[in-house]
Amino acid sequence: MQNASDGNYINDVALAIQEHVESAGFSIVRDLVGHGIGSELHEDPPIPNYYHSGYSAKFKEGMTVAIEPMVNYGTYKVKVLKDKWTYVTADGKPSAHFEHSVLITKGQPEILTSVN
16 A cells, blocks of 8 residues: 555556455456545546556545455456446456555555554
């Protein structure tokens, strides 16, 4: 999470997430991403959880973002159920979804959802 600071590339965090997840033998969903948080729940910029070549967005001091990887036991592919809201893995294997809200600062980011 330390890469999520002012001036750093969002892709640096995305790559760190992807490498951590895949090194443990799991996959990371590519159809869903984290996002900025502001007056609306889902705002720009998108925060991918995997390296996305050509994506050059940077974190800026004062941003609040949701970093929320979805980690799958099998394939990274997902499908949406008929309710058009529920996502499941394409292969039916287990998945976990985790989210932190993070305030971007010039130094260490502040994790707003941490439990002390």
